[in-house]
Amino acid sequence: MKKIIVNSLFLITLVFLCAGWGPLTHKKIVSKSSLSFNDEMYGFKAWIPFLEKYASLPDLIRETLPEESKNHFIDLDAYAEFLEKGSINPDYNDLIVTYGKKFVDEQGLLPWATLHAYDSLVVAIKSADWGNAQIWTAKLAHYVADGHMPLHLTTNYDGQQTNNKGIHRRYEENMMNRFMDKVNYDGLDVKEIKNTQSYIFGYLYSNYRYVQGIMEGDTYGKKMAGASDGDMYYREMWNKTSDFTVPLLERASNAYACLLYTAWKNAGSPVVGFLGEDKIFAGKDVVLKAIYWDKDEMSFKINFVVRKRSFVLLEIRNEKGEKVKTLLKDTLWVGDNTITWTPDNSVLYGNYQVILNSPDNVQIKVFPFCAN
């Protein structure tokens, strides 16, 4: 019994910590990726608003598809060969022969999830399947960004081995959200990638080097502030880590642009198409239709249709991507549904997102909540 409790706690911690960068950082990375686009890539600029909105798509997918969690990290230093020579065998099938599938899967599948998203993007572009191309590219951008988050590359992902417990959330979200307006950079030049596998593993190895700097920044911040929270701690932490954190984001934006460019080249450089969300999601089993304000009831009404019996998770999140309310978490039969959200007094005016999440299908609508 005790073992079961320990295991499930571990799983909860793992799921909680696997978000990658926070939603605002993911959004920043994709929005700035267009600064790296060359002239040939002008057609992709129309995709950017969709990408910004769905920058955390794989993190949302995880909520209804637990096996997705493994795609967001790789504990490089769990491999003896990485500690010896700074690299691992990049072939998944070779690795499982050496270490066993269970071990390899537990250390995380980030590089292979990135490659899979890249390959799927090439296929979608080649077949002019622009809806799927936009979804795969959102996933690709997310995994590339996670690969530039050093704490997603180590067994010491939460500082638990070095007396820096809790650093994961403090660094990736709390600190980043505080200093987001200080993250400024231009686009590095885009280039075509010859070998996508070695390119992806290459940036993982070089980003791993910053694990130590993050731990040092945390230790220093705690020493100066006498706490691991508050303005002073985060200021010191930012001062110690921004010199490499901002370039990590800059390289993430560029790496995504390079992979997108390479995918398009390998798909035969077609004229780039674009589909609106209504069309992208039209054929799904569950479709988010509308959200509107009901003046009489002082409530929002969210309308969606279920075409095939499905599990549905319906949530309200704020602009930072933080959960405000879970409206529904249930398996639904076929039919038309209207769910009510009545914001209570604690809900501030601003932009909100309604997120409809069913296995492997996430739809988002952004709406304002303001004085009516």
Ligand SMILES: [Zn+2]
């Ligand atoms: Zn992630």
